[in-house]
Amino acid sequence: MSWIGDFIWKRLPWSLRQAECTHFAEAVHIDAGEAEGCEECLKMGGEWVHLRRCMVCGKVGCCDNSPNVHATRHFEETGHPVARSIEPGESWGWCFPDKVMTPDVEVLRK
């Protein structure tokens, strides 16, 4: 997408952008579940700020404010498009390819 397209896209209301994103509808892992921490940070002794769970395979990674940005790296490595927050009380989700945030992934639960 061109930078001007991206500029406009980011300013559209979420409901309009959501119509273009089918990734949440295809996602499997809705539950926040229990997590000790970022799986990769635990292995390498790194630190994380917030935790995200991949909604395709369930892998827990760290957010973009964390030094190792494992949630974004997981998307880059696997192409798994959507992740949700597993911070207490948070249920928003993020689609990496469409750059769309959905306020509540729990509504996807059938």
Ligand SMILES: [Zn+2]
């Ligand atoms: Zn999407």
Ligand SMILES: [Zn+2]
């Ligand atoms: Zn991490």
Ligand SMILES: [Zn+2]
């Ligand atoms: Zn995944």
